[in-house]
Amino acid sequence: MSRKTLTRRQFVAATAMSSAALITAPYVRGAYAAGKLSIGFWDHWVPGANDASTALVKEWGEREKVEVSIDYITSNNKKIELTAAAEAQAKSGHDILQMPSWWPHAYSENLEPLNDVMEPLIKQNGEVNDTVKYLGRSGGKWLAVPATPGSQIKGPCSRIDLMKKHAGIDVQEMYPAGGPPKADNWTMETFLKAAEACHKAGFPFGIGLGETTDSVDTAGAIFQSFGAELVNAKGDITVKTDAVRQALEFYKKLIAVLPTDAPSWDDASNNKWLISGRGAMILNPPSAWAVAKRDAPQVAEQCWTHGFPSGPKGRFAPFLPYFWGVWAFGKNKEAAKSLLVHLSSPAAIEKFVAASGGYDLPAYANMTKFKTWAEEGPPKGTLFHYPDPYKQQTMSIAASPAPPKIAQQIYFQATLTKMALRFAQGEKLETALTWAEGECEGFMRT
Amino acid sequence: MADVVVEQGRLARAARPRKRASLRNAMGRKSTVAFFLTLPLILLIALLVLYPAFYSVYLATLNKAMTKFVGLSNFTFLFKRETFWMVVRQSCIFAVTAVVFKALIGFIVAHFVHNIPGKKQRKWRGMLLVPWVIPPAMSTLAWLWLFDPSYSAFNYTLSFFGIGPIPWLGDTFWARFSVILVNVWYGAPFFLIMYLAALKSVPDQLYEAAAIDGANWWQKIWHITLPMMRNIIAITTLFSLIVTFANFDIVRILTSGGPLDRTHLFATWAFQVGIQSSDIPLGACVSLFMVPILAVAAVFILRDVNKRGNEA
Numbered sequence: 001m002s003r004k005t006l007t008r009r010q011f012v013a014a015t016a017m018s019s020a021a022l023i024t025a026p027y028v029r030g031a032y033a034a035g036k037l038s039i040g041f042w043d044h045w046v047p048g049a050n051d052a053s054t055a056l057v058k059e060w061g062e063r064e065k066v067e068v069s070i071d072y073i074t075s076n077n078k079k080i081e082l083t084a085a086a087e088a089q090a091k092s093g094h095d096i097l098q099m100p101s102w103w104p105h106a107y108s109e110n111l112e113p114l115n116d117v118m119e120p121l122i123k124q125n126g127e128v129n130d131t132v133k134y135l136g137r138s139g140g141k142w143l144a145v146p147a148t149p150g151s152q153i154k155g156p157c158s159r160i161d162l163m164k165k166h167a168g169i170d171v172q173e174m175y176p177a178g179g180p181p182k183a184d185n186w187t188m189e190t191f192l193k194a195a196e197a198c199h200k201a202g203f204p205f206g207i208g209l210g211e212t213t214d215s216v217d218t219a220g221a222i223f224q225s226f227g228a229e230l231v232n233a234k235g236d237i238t239v240k241t242d243a244v245r246q247a248l249e250f251y252k253k254l255i256a257v258l259p260t261d262a263p264s265w266d267d268a269s270n271n272k273w274l275i276s277g278r279g280a281m282i283l284n285p286p287s288a289w290a291v292a293k294r295d296a297p298q299v300a301e302q303c304w305t306h307g308f309p310s311g312p313k314g315r316f317a318p319f320l321p322y323f324w325g326v327w328a329f330g331k332n333k334e335a336a337k338s339l340l341v342h343l344s345s346p347a348a349i350e351k352f353v354a355a356s357g358g359y360d361l362p363a364y365a366n367m368t369k370f371k372t373w374a375e376e377g378p379p380k381g382t383l384f385h386y387p388d389p390y391k392q393q394t395m396s397i398a399a400s401p402a403p404p405k406i407a408q409q410i411y412f413q414a415t416l417t418k419m420a421l422r423f424a425q426g427e428k429l430e431t432a433l434t435w436a437e438g439e440c441e442g443f444m445r446t
Numbered sequence: 447m448a449d450v451v452v453e454q455g456r457l458a459r460a461a462r463p464r465k466r467a468s469l470r471n472a473m474g475r476k477s478t479v480a481f482f483l484t485l486p487l488i489l490l491i492a493l494l495v496l497y498p499a500f501y502s503v504y505l506a507t508l509n510k511a512m513t514k515f516v517g518l519s520n521f522t523f524l525f526k527r528e529t530f531w532m533v534v535r536q537s538c539i540f541a542v543t544a545v546v547f548k549a550l551i552g553f554i555v556a557h558f559v560h561n562i563p564g565k566k567q568r569k570w571r572g573m574l575l576v577p578w579v580i581p582p583a584m585s586t587l588a589w590l591w592l593f594d595p596s597y598s599a600f601n602y603t604l605s606f607f608g609i610g611p612i613p614w615l616g617d618t619f620w621a622r623f624s625v626i627l628v629n630v631w632y633g634a635p636f637f638l639i640m641y642l643a644a645l646k647s648v649p650d651q652l653y654e655a656a657a658i659d660g661a662n663w664w665q666k667i668w669h670i671t672l673p674m675m676r677n678i679i680a681i682t683t684l685f686s687l688i689v690t691f692a693n694f695d696i697v698r699i700l701t702s703g704g705p706l707d708r709t710h711l712f713a714t715w716a717f718q719v720g721i722q723s724s725d726i727p728l729g730a731c732v733s734l735f736m737v738p739i740l741a742v743a744a745v746f747i748l749r750d751v752n753k754r755g756n757e758a
Contacts, residue, residue: 077698081721089726106724109511211704261595263705264615278596405510405724412722418706435528442527445510445725 036067037335040083040094042150042322043072044356045287052355053149053343060342066335075100075150087327095330096339098150099323101135101397102411104143105404111143112326117337118142121344126365129395131319135404144323145340146363148352151321152285153361153386153395154217156309159203160302160379162280166201167194175306177381178374180390183307188225191309192253198280199257206273206282207258208265209421211414215265217318218283219416220398222254223247225311230410230440231402237444239437240430246312248429251420263421275299283308283318286359286376286383293378301378305386307393317388319395321363358383365391409443505730512727520731529707533715534735539622540711541691544629548686549679551630552637559638560645571642578635586699589628590615593700618708621701625709628696633689637682644678645671684747688740712736 039057044050050072061068071094073080084103087093088110104111118136122128128136132146158171169190175181195205208215223229228247232238255262259273271288273279275296282288292300308317324343326336342348349362350370358372368387376383388395398416399407410416415436423432472478509516524530559570577585592598593614604610614620652670661669672679694713697703703710703718710718712732720729 078717078721085721085724085726102724109513209705211702259596260611261613261616263617264595264613264621264701266702272597276597409723409725412718414704421706438528442523445523445728 034064034066034335035332036069037061037096037332037339038094039068039070039339040073040080040097041070042080042098042147043074044149046290046356046359049149049352049356049360052351056343056348056351057339060339064335064338066332066339068339073098091327091329093327095326095332095336097325097327098147099144099325101320101322102404102408104136104323104325105138106408107325108138108143110328112328112330112333112336114142114145114326114337114340115140117145117340117344121145121341122364125344125346125349125362125367128363128365129319131395131397131400132321132363134400135321135397136323138404144325145344147322147324147343148349148360148362149322149356151361151363152319152359153388154214154221154283154285154318154320155305155307155386155393156281157274157284157286157289157303157305158281159274159279159299160304162198162201162203162302163194166203166280167197169194171304171306172379175304175385177384181307181385181392183310183392186307186309188222188250188309188311192250194281195254195257201280203278203280204257204259206265206270206279207254207262208267208270209255209258209262209417210265210269211417212266213320214267214270214284215417216398216411216414217320219251219420220400220411221308221316221318221396222251222311223398223416224316224394224396224400225309225313226250227311227313229401230399230415230436231406231443233401233403235403235406235444237437237440239440240433243313244433245429248420248423248432252424255420255424274303286357286386289382290357290359297378304379304382307385307388315393316396317393319361319397321361358386361387405446406440406443410440413439413443415439502730502734505727506734508727510725510727516727520727524728524731524735529710529715530732532707533710533712533732534739536622536709537691537711537736538739540626540629540693540709541687544626544633544690545683545686547626547630548633548637548690549683551634552641552682555634555638556641556645559642571639574638575635577632578639582632583695583699585632586628586696589624589631590700593624615701616705618705621705621709625697625700628700629690629693632696633686636686640678640682641675644675648674680747684744687743687747691736691740 041050041053044053054070057068057070060066073083080098080100081103083093084097084099084107087097088107091110099107119142128146136142136144136146158169160171163169163171174183174186198204207218223244226243226247228241228243230237230239230244238244259265259279270279270282270284271291274282274284274288275292277296277299286305289300289303289305292303308315324340326333326340330336346367349364349367350372352360353362353370354372358376362368368389368391373383373387373389374381397407397411399410401407402410419432419436422435423429427435505512506520507515507517508520555574559567559574562570592600595601595611595613595616598614600614601611604612612620614624648671652674653666656666656670691711692713693711694717697709697711697714698717701709703714707715712735716729716732718729719732720726
């Protein structure tokens with residue numbers, strides 16, 4: 001048995017050759033050379049809408065050689081909020097997590113700044129509205145990127161026939177499909193008169209007075225249209241002001257003509273109200289109309305989504321954006337940022353809008369005139385004014401402009417609707433204001 | 447001195463086999479075996495109950511941003527909140543009212559079922575247990591439909607008698623009534639089954655003797671049934687009080703704490719404050735307030751059980 005020995009010269013030569021080969025060889029990437037990325041997306045209620053997200057992510061993953069996994073998390077029973085809380089506590093979880101409106105600020109310390117993503121996106125897609133800036137940015141730092149899926153305006157969805165018959169308002173004429181609104185007379189006063197007329201006719205407006213977001217968002221837009229703020233941008237309590245008193249007086253008149261069970265309404269109640277044919281108007285994104293198309297087509301073909309009435313301080317629409325956040329403790333932040341850029345491209349946004357039947361709203365100024373909104377029906381054009389294509393409304397969120405961490409408390413404790421309800425149920429105005437003031441003092445806790 | 451050392455050495459040598467024997471004895475004892483058999487459960491409880499409990503105590507001592515230790519200031523903050531005291535009051539009203547009605551209904555129905563002969567009794571027992579067997583989150587959804595003021599069976603039926611429509615969940619009084627009603631519906635079968643078991647253990651001779659002495663039905667209940675069931679009643683009440691006090695699903699599904707926070711319990715308010723409003727330390731504080739209240743109740747009720755045990 002012979003044994004070949006390796007000389008020192010042979011060893012040095014072999015090492016040098018292999019090193020040279022390694023350095024000069026072309027860089028070959030494996031199937032998932034750029035690592036893994038884990039995403040938690042909101043589970044869309046529109047059948048098939050998740051497929052658009054999956055396809056876009058898959059397309060990006062294949063291009064960038066990133067192995068991607070997606071969890072679709074339902075918003076039912078606050079599953080997304082629970083996931084965010086758990087991941088922030090554990091400092092572990094998804095790389096990207098889709099978050100509801102207030103959560104970027106709530107977890108600002110745990111989120112990766114995304115200025116390098118947002119600034120080019122704004123240049124590409126147009127400016128974002130002030131509510132997106134208020135919720136998604138802190139001290140010049142972008143905490144999250146506005147997500148198209150799930151973002152919505154909760155504007156009026158009126159019954160064309162009932163509004164014409166009982167309130168004398170032609171909503172299609174006021175908000176014509178394909179053209180600018182002729183809504184100068186669509187004020188809070190007109191809105192209240194219409195509510196009274198429809199109530200008298202047995203078709204009250206379906207506006208909730210509960211503690212869930214639909215009720216609070218409506219109250220927010222109405223308060224803002226009167227210039228009523230419970231806490232101002234500096235964080236000072238401004239409950240006892242004439243603007244708040246004026247908004248409460250208006251709300252009291254409105255509550256008198258709403259369904260008697262409105263204080264117990266949740267986010268499904270107004271949808272049921274419209275679909276059952278019992279109401280002339282609800283304030284909701286087009287989800288109720290979309291369900292009506294399936295379950296009550298005769299109701300759906302009479303629905304028209306349009307702008308909010310204006311008050312003394314302007315025309316405000318409740319806008320509820322979702323965000324995509326990247327955890328600072330994530331393992332593949334660069335890949336996460338790259339994916340967010342891909343998901344925010346005009347082509348991707350158009351796909352989201354189409355897949356959701358027009359429900360999803362992009363936050364960018366140049367993205368409000370897709371053909372989906374013009375063509376959806378019946379009746380054709382019913383969603384044309386949903387994204388506010390002529391920028392007639394100020395996108396707003398209830399409890400703003402209070403500092404977001406205080407505003408979040410006002411929002412989720414439903415201070416606005418509770419205060420209005422207390423006053424409407426017989427409590428003295430000043431007592432209701434004092435109660436709200438006490439609540440706001442509690443929300444100042446840091 | 448040397449004697450002592452020898453003595454000690456002998457003692458030490460003698461102690462070793464005795465120690466081995468006592469270890470063998472300990473291992474052979476039923477209680478030791480039982481301990482080892484329950485050890486997996488004890489570890490599971492430590493992991494899923496004790497760890498979260500201590501963690502929530504830790505959370506309750508942090509500031510809102512969870513960045514620094516603030517001691518008990520979250521608790522003192524809560525003491526100043528009007529809503530907190532309303533939640534305390536409501537939790538007590540909810541738990542006490544629901545437990546009283548559950549106990550009363552369970553007691554009465556247990557007597558009825560006890561008096562049903564053999565085979566039929568099994569069927570009734572099965573049927574009456576149904577509410578307790580269905581997951582409450584699911585059955586509460588059915589109740590939510592029943593309470594719907596516009597489309598529900600309740601208001602539809604009442605309309606034939608010219609009553610209503612009643613805003614079951616929209617009015618403070620009716621909302622409280624509704625959440626208590628659903629809790630009673632769900633929990634009464636537990637009392638029923640416990641009381642039925644207790645009734646079956648009461649010797650018939652006692653009733654026969656009482657009948658010979660001319661006792662009426664009320665005297666039999668007061669002097670025989672109730673004293674014989676005392677311990678079961680106490681333990682069942684305590685157990686139910688704890689579960690009812692910590693209830694979450696029924697209120698969350700039916701009212702989410704509304705209208706005007708008038709149906710919030712500790713758990714639902716803690717969820718609203720902690721998770722929905724992103725103030726986890728304050729939410730933890732709210733939920734921890736259940737502990738002293740329930741501890742006091744447990745001490746009172748269990749002390750009573752011990753007393754009677756000693757008397758027996």
